[in-house]
Amino acid sequence: MEEGVVNEILQGPLREVFDSTQLLTDVSGSGNNWAVGHLTYGLAYREQIVDKLRRAAEHCDCLQGFFIIHSMGGGTGSGLGTRVLSLLEEEFPSVSRIVTAIYPSTEDDVITSPYNSVLAMRELSEHADCVLPVENQSLLDIVNKIKVMADGAKPGSVIKRDSTIISGQGGLTGPEKPFDAMNNIVANLLLNITSSARFEGSLNTDLNEIAMNLVPFPRLHYLVPSLTPLYTLADVSVPSRRLDQMFSDAFNKDHQLIRADPKHSLYLACALMVRGNVQVSDLRRNIERLRPTLPFVSWNQEGWKTGLCSVPPVGHSHSLLALANNTCVKPTFIELRERFNKLYRKKAHLHHYLHVEGMEQSLFSEAVASLSSLIDEYQLLDASKGRLTPDAARLSIAT
Amino acid sequence: MSVVSVQLGQCGNQVGQELFDVLCSDAQDGQRNKYRAISCERFFHQTDRGELEARAVLIDMEPKVINRCVSRATKCSRWSYGSSSHFSQKQGSGNNWANGFCVHGPRHRDVVEEMVRREVERCDRLSGLMALMSVAGGTGSGFGTYLTQCLRDAYPTSFIINHLTWPYSTGEVIVQNYNSVLTLARLYQLSDAIVVHENDTVHKICSQLLNIKHISFSDVNRVIAQQLGGILQPAFTTHSHGFYSRSPIDELVSSLACHPEYKLLSVSSIPQMPSSSIAFTTFSWPGLLKHLRQMLISNTKMEEGIDWQVRPPSGAGCTGSGFNRSVANLLILRGKDVYSTETSGFEEPSLYSSWLPSVEALNVWKCPVPFHKYEKSATLVSNSQALLRPLDHIVAKAWNMFASRAYIHQYIRYGISEEDFLDGFTALEQVISSYKQLC
Ligand SMILES: Nc1nc2c(ncn2[C@@H]2O[C@H](COP(=O)(O)OP(=O)(O)OP(=O)(O)O)[C@@H](O)[C@H]2O)c(=O)[nH]1
Numbered sequence: 097m098e099e100g101v102v103n104e105i106l107q108g109p110l111r112e113v114f115d116s117t118q119l120l121t122d123v124s125g126s127g128n129n130w131a132v133g134h135l136t137y138g139l140a141y142r143e144q145i146v147d148k149l150r151r152a153a154e155h156c157d158c159l160q161g162f163f164i165i166h167s168m169g170g171g172t173g174s175g176l177g178t179r180v181l182s183l184l185e186e187e188f189p190s191v192s193r194i195v196t197a198i199y200p201s202t203e204d205d206v207i208t209s210p211y212n213s214v215l216a217m218r219e220l221s222e223h224a225d226c227v228l229p230v231e232n233q234s235l236l237d238i239v240n241k242i243k244v245m246a247d248g249a250k251p252g253s254v255i256k257r258d259s260t261i262i263s264g265q266g267g268l269t270g271p272e273k274p275f276d277a278m279n280n281i282v283a284n285l286l287l288n289i290t291s292s293a294r295f296e297g298s299l300n301t302d303l304n305e306i307a308m309n310l311v312p313f314p315r316l317h318y319l320v321p322s323l324t325p326l327y328t329l330a331d332v333s334v335p336s337r338r339l340d341q342m343f344s345d346a347f348n349k350d351h352q353l354i355r356a357d358p359k360h361s362l363y364l365a366c367a368l369m370v371r372g373n374v375q376v377s378d379l380r381r382n383i384e385r386l387r388p389t390l391p392f393v394s395w396n397q398e399g400w401k402t403g404l405c406s407v408p409p410v411g412h413s414h415s416l417l418a419l420a421n422n423t424c425v426k427p428t429f430i431e432l433r434e435r436f437n438k439l440y441r442k443k444a445h446l447h448h449y450l451h452v453e454g455m456e457q458s459l460f461s462e463a464v465a466s467l468s469s470l471i472d473e474y475q476l477l478d479a480s481k482g483r484l485t486p487d488a489a490r491l492s493i494a495t
Numbered sequence: 496m497s498v499v500s501v502q503l504g505q506c507g508n509q510v511g512q513e514l515f516d517v518l519c520s521d522a523q524d525g526q527r528n529k530y531r532a533i534s535c536e537r538f539f540h541q542t543d544r545g546e547l548e549a550r551a552v553l554i555d556m557e558p559k560v561i562n563r564c565v566s567r568a569t570k571c572s573r574w575s576y577g578s579s580s581h582f583s584q585k586q587g588s589g590n591n592w593a594n595g596f597c598v599h600g601p602r603h604r605d606v607v608e609e610m611v612r613r614e615v616e617r618c619d620r621l622s623g624l625m626a627l628m629s630v631a632g633g634t635g636s637g638f639g640t641y642l643t644q645c646l647r648d649a650y651p652t653s654f655i656i657n658h659l660t661w662p663y664s665t666g667e668v669i670v671q672n673y674n675s676v677l678t679l680a681r682l683y684q685l686s687d688a689i690v691v692h693e694n695d696t697v698h699k700i701c702s703q704l705l706n707i708k709h710i711s712f713s714d715v716n717r718v719i720a721q722q723l724g725g726i727l728q729p730a731f732t733t734h735s736h737g738f739y740s741r742s743p744i745d746e747l748v749s750s751l752a753c754h755p756e757y758k759l760l761s762v763s764s765i766p767q768m769p770s771s772s773i774a775f776t777t778f779s780w781p782g783l784l785k786h787l788r789q790m791l792i793s794n795t796k797m798e799e800g801i802d803w804q805v806r807p808p809s810g811a812g813c814t815g816s817g818f819n820r821s822v823a824n825l826l827i828l829r830g831k832d833v834y835s836t837e838t839s840g841f842e843e844p845s846l847y848s849s850w851l852p853s854v855e856a857l858n859v860w861k862c863p864v865p866f867h868k869y870e871k872s873a874t875l876v877s878n879s880q881a882l883l884r885p886l887d888h889i890v891a892k893a894w895n896m897f898a899s900r901a902y903i904h905q906y907i908r909y910g911i912s913e914e915d916f917l918d919g920f921t922a923l924e925q926v927i928s929s930y931k932q933l934c
């Protein structure tokens with residue numbers, strides 16, 4: 097709703113990729129206000145949005161899903177983005193909706209981001225099939241880690257050119273903008289999610305398998321992504337150790353795309369989507385090796401979903417995307433709620449929202465209640481961790 | 496007589512393609528005219544240009560797997576798939592049995608049934624239908640179950656067997672146990688016999704017996720295909736009076752699935768070794784059969800790590816520790832000196848349930864043509880307690896998950912209710928109980 101960004105893309109090297117009739121812009125932006133995006137623009141552009149969505153869908157011979165990509169902290173993405181999400185649900189109820197949501201860091205530039213995020217969270221919990229939460233701070237940490245590695249390269253650990261997940265490998269490169277490196281990580285995430293549906297492999301994973309395998313209960317659909325390797329070393333002497341390292345890294349704190357520690361929380365389910373020259377025996381070896389160190393919920397002790405796609409990403413021999421349905425998202429949500437409450441107790445900035453036609457204070461309280469109940473659901477599962485749960489008594493057969 | 500195969504889903508198609516490859520190369524190996532003719536008639540028909548075309552229908556809800564199978568078969572240039580006998584859509588069933596069974600099944604029923612009908616009409620005489628699939632995904636398991644039901648209706652008097660691949664126990668599909676329960680419970684009502692390969696077991700054979708370092712699905716599938724080939728290729732059967740038997744499916748079912756409560760068949764074979772070692776090994780029938788017999792009674796699927804302590808219980812008593820009791824066994828011997836082999840070790844009444852006399856419980860097929868590089872080889876198809884433990888694990892894990900109702904909403908969305916799950920559990924508990932109480 098602020099045409100600058102879209103115009104910039106249209107002048108950039110990717111202008112050919114986008115269909116100019118499918119753009120929708122306004123001039124004034126949403127002022128980092130969820131209500132403006134969700135309600136004002138949501139109402140004003142409803143027809144146009146639906147039209148464009150239908151048109152885009154008509155061009156597909158098999159519509160497999162929608163990717164919705166937006167930040168949680170601003171006004172347009174979080175407000176209008178979640179509006180689009182519910183429009184999609186109305187228009188295409190059976191097509192899956194996968195949201196990549198950028199969560200604000202603690203020191204965020206947007207003061208109202210806690211409001212916007214909590215208001216948007218409710219929409220995501222109710223209308224998305226899966227949400228892949230990504231935190232800018234985590235992206236930044238990964239970018240810095242790679243840069244340090246690239247600058248201080250010791251002999252023997254030189255990074256292969258164009259093999260990091262922050263370089264726009266294969267894409268068009270121009271002068272770098274501040275978010276470019278970080279956004280490339282997100283782009284790689286989306287590439288890897290869809291790779292198995294696009295390329296052949298010995299164990300394919302279509303888009304609809306992700307929610308089916310990873311979402312045991314409708315609202316618990318937040319899947320923490322991690323990508324490995326972050327780069328490929330130019331030295332290729334120890335391939336199989338590097339392969340196993342890739343699997344280990346996927347579970348480490350510093351490879352997650354949100355600040356979270358899955359290993360010390362509880363897994364409800366986990367997907368490993370592998371690309372490149374990796375066989376089923378490599379998968380088995382690594383699952384068996386890692387399983388004892390990872391806590392899984394009692395009714396899903398073997399909660400692994402795996403995919404093998406034979407085509408690796410450009411610049412790599414293999415790669416791994418892990419998606420974890422894990423209670424480690426809870427601290428992020430709790431922190432968000434705290435920051436929300438800090439503002440809300442003082443009624444800070446509230447009037448900017450309540451001015452907006454259709455916005456009521458009850459939407460705030462309902463949104464935070466929705467978030468609280470989500471946190472409680474994760475809490476309940478966390479509490480079951482380590483407790484010995486007896487197997488359910490089996491059905492008995494009269495003989 | 497001929498067999499029409501239906502390959503369903505990724506697994507079913509990949510296994511099926513490997514199977515036809517094994518069948519074709521075995522039939523065309525060396526001087527074996529009669530054997531070749533019968534094998535080819537059984538599994539292939541000849542096109543106008545004299546080329547072999549598999550009697551198979553390929554089905555998947557996504558295009559990639561079938562495209563690869565078809566092009567691989569064409570590339571090997573010994574045989575191919577018929578150009579109009581494959582059916583695929585754009586997106587898979589998403590590992591959701593309900594999606595395959597309730598949505599894709601009814602939607603594509605007509606097209607697919609018509610394809611099968613065309614294959615059946617190409618056969619001079621039909622020995623039976625064989626559906627190959629995994630139980631863990633959505634297409635093979637869900638659509639496969641639906642199609643088996645349709646075929647049962649369309650061919651009420653033909654034999655229908657299912658070849659099922661059971662998933663690795665540490666999963667690749669998280670809802671695999673649900674999908675397995677729903678599949679097995681229904682197939683138990685529909686199928687004449689259910690032949691099972693467990694991925695865990697076959698994987699072990701690849702690593703421990705065949706010494707393969709990086710095991711791929713194609714290695715696993717090759718082992719499965721070879722074991723199936725050992726069963727399905729021509730042989731002299733008990734009733735074939737010195738000729739090659741005409742109807743493998745028919746005789747397989749009547750030898751092994753004599754009681755509707757018991758129709759789970761497992762397969763083991765001997766020898767299995769890297770081809771580089773074959774030349775340096777001599778085989779004797781008594782040695783091979785002694786191993787195979789102990790594999791049977793101690794329920795080991797490999798000739799390595801056999802527990803030689805296990806013995807059939809003497810006297811009454813249902814169980815001996817670790818003893819695997821059989822309902823019926825089919826022993827298939829191929830290669831040199833088959834006619835003079837002694838198979839009485841498999842005839843002992845103590846191996847079998849008390850209600851079926853051991854002369855009926857054991858069938859032996861023989862064929863002097865060696866199979867797959869082995870001068871002598873034996874395949875055992877067994878209707879026994881061998882699959883009891885893995886079946887029990889599948890049901891236990893599914894039941895545990897069901898107790899918390901996890902993932903159930905995904906099935907309800909497509910029309911499978913909690914009640915349907917309970918019916919499935921009940922049916923399989925019954926099967927488990929029957930096999931447990933075998934004596
Ligand atoms: N032995 C063997 N097992 C396989 C193969 N491919 C898949 N599987 C097993 O099959 C199960 C997964 O089912 P698939 O056959 O991939 O599923 P599908 O029937 O295509 O169904 P959807 O993909 O859900 O539409 C897992 O247990 C895999 O281990 C194969 O080539 N060989």
Ligand SMILES: Nc1nc2c(ncn2[C@@H]2O[C@H](COP(=O)(O)OP(=O)(O)O)[C@@H](O)[C@H]2O)c(=O)[nH]1
Pocket residue numbers: 126127128166167168169170171172173174198199200201204205206209232235275278279
């Ligand atoms: N990773 C990433 N985060 C961004 C980018 N642009 C904005 N953000 C974050 O998004 C939030 C602000 O929302 P923004 O998308 O600018 O607002 P909107 O345009 O009103 O939806 C802040 O948390 C920013 O740090 C980007 O290109 N990449």
Ligand SMILES: [Mg+2]
Pocket residue numbers: 300504505557587588632634
């Ligand atoms: Mg599939």
